[in-house]
Amino acid sequence: MANWFITGVSSGLGLALARAALARGDAVVGTVRxxxxxxxxxxxxxxxxxxxKLDVTDEAAVQVVVRxxxxxxxxLDYIVNNAGRGFTGAxxxxxxxxxxxLLEVNLLGPLAVIKAALPAMRRRRAGHIVNVTSVSGLAAWHGTAIYGATKFALECLGRTLAQEVAPLGIKVTNVAPGGLRTAFSADRLPGADPVIADYAATAHLARRVLQDKHGSEPGCPDLAAQAILAALDEPEPPLVLLLGEDALHYAERELGELAAQFDxxxxxxxxIAAEAAQAAQ
Structure with missing residues (x-):
């Protein structure tokens, strides 16, 4: 039996993952608001x-709740940073x-949880930290710059952390879902206000697309939870786990476009090689 700590288990992927872990006999401590x-x-x-109950932006409370x-x-065998919120706007x-x-919730909150959990994991030389990022943390999309920036940052945090803690027996996995059939894109999705008409054809499309697709997103949160459990059980679990055909499509397209720019x-x-400049003098 494994012990889990999962932030944000009231609904969505956090709840689905908690249910899947409980179904196989594990113990789960989940945070709610x-x-x-x-x-x-x-x-x-x-x-x-x-x-x-936990507000992940309260660092002192995070320390108490983890202990x-x-x-x-x-x-705690698994620490899952799942709590977060969306935002649209130019x-x-x-x-x-x-x-x-948004940075407080989506980046500094997970950082506080990681810092609270690591001392015990270091002492045991064991543990697995899972950060729920987003394909928006790998592929830029107009209208989601600030949300994407928090997820880009969490991607970097997780991948860098993996390098630092690997010699200590601790594993890190970033889970980057595409669209999941949850309440994430409902009408309550926060957005910038007031809006600027010049961005109607670019940034404002993001909110309309998310709301139009609400309830028909391509990914199933329960199947996503099963995929996460299976991946984490692998002898060498992934550093980055994309979830969904849409996530794979957008991530591969972004990487391909970047590679073309580099070339x-x-x-x-x-x-700019300094040696070449010196040789020319």
Missing amino acids: AQADAERFTALAPGRAHAM TAESLVGP VEETSLADARA RWQGYTLA
């Missing part, structure tokens, strides 16, 4: 499903206050 969600979660598997989780179920439209708030402009790239 509301008492009603806590009661529903603990009822899933009394004695193995533990809900704790309490360890006292409830024992050493770069120019987005206030710095909204950008800071096209490599003359300028290589023209």
